[in-house]
Amino acid sequence: EAGVVQSPRYKIIEKKQPVAFWCNPISGHNTLYWYLQNLGQGPELLIRYENEEAVDDSQLPKDRFSAERLKGVDSTLKIQPAELGDSAVYLCASSSRTSGRANEQFFGPGTRLTVL
Amino acid sequence: AQRVTQPEKLLSVFKGAPVELKCNYSYSGSPELFWYVQYSRQRLQLLLRHISRESIKGFTADLNKGETSFHLKKPFAQEEDSAMYYCALSPPGGGNKLTFGTGTQLKVEL
Numbered sequence: 001e002a003g004v005v006q007s008p009r010y011k012i013i014e015k016k017q018p019v020a021f022w023c024n025p026i027s028g029h030n031t032l033y034w035y036l037q038n039l040g041q042g043p044e045l046l047i048r049y050e051n052e053e054a055v056d057d058s059q060l061p062k063d064r065f066s067a068e069r070l071k072g073v074d075s076t077l078k079i080q081p082a083e084l085g086d087s088a089v090y091l092c093a094s095s096s097r098t099s100g101r102a103n104e105q106f107f108g109p110g111t112r113l114t115v116l
Numbered sequence: 117a118q119r120v121t122q123p124e125k126l127l128s129v130f131k132g133a134p135v136e137l138k139c140n141y142s143y144s145g146s147p148e149l150f151w152y153v154q155y156s157r158q159r160l161q162l163l164l165r166h167i168s169r170e171s172i173k174g175f176t177a178d179l180n181k182g183e184t185s186f187h188l189k190k191p192f193a194q195e196e197d198s199a200m201y202y203c204a205l206s207p208p209g210g211g212n213k214l215t216f217g218t219g220t221q222l223k224v225e226l
């Protein structure tokens with residue numbers, strides 16, 4: 001199995017441009033997470049979905065960030081417009097309540113965003 | 117508010133030496149604690165969780181509620197243990213809302 005898939009792996013954009021990241025979780029995983037990881041820091045949760053519902057988006061900067069998971073499978077995270085401080089790695093993870101190791105989060109490879 | 121502190125950014129040990137990666141937490145209640153690891157050019161992955169009381173790749177971690185610590189230990193370091201290690205905390209009842217520490221880079225030298 002491919003695990004959590006993220007695209008693109010790298011993205012370089014000019015400030016004020018929009019950018020979008022895509023994530024496809026492990027098949028059957030109903031919970032999907034987006035994390036932000038700044039250099040030298042641990043991942044920080046941006047948003048968590050249970051199926052198609054965003055159940056925790058308290059850390060998502062809603063003025064410029066948005067996310068969707070319309071059919072409860074893959075998800076898109078968008079930034080519009082991007083700022084220099086948004087340069088970071090964006091991680092997607094998924095988990096399942098019914099798996100043998102309940103709620104273990106499986107991470108994707110991340111998208112490294114550079115804003116110039 | 118919940119918080120995880122990993123005081124060491126870098127820990128360098130020789131092969132065969134004991135390893136202890138420190139983790140302290142702040143949480144009012146009984147959280148669940150985890151160690152995640154990221155090997156070079158690989159994804160972040162779960163190493164172990166305190167409720168499982170397991171030993172993975174020779175690593176163990178004991179939750180000390182009195183000292184609010186969850187240090188990761190291994191008696192004899194191996195070269196393949198070189199990686200970035202993150203301690204994480206979750207409210208009780210599941211690992212859904214993880215708060216990560218800043219990570220410790222472990223370097224095992226020959």
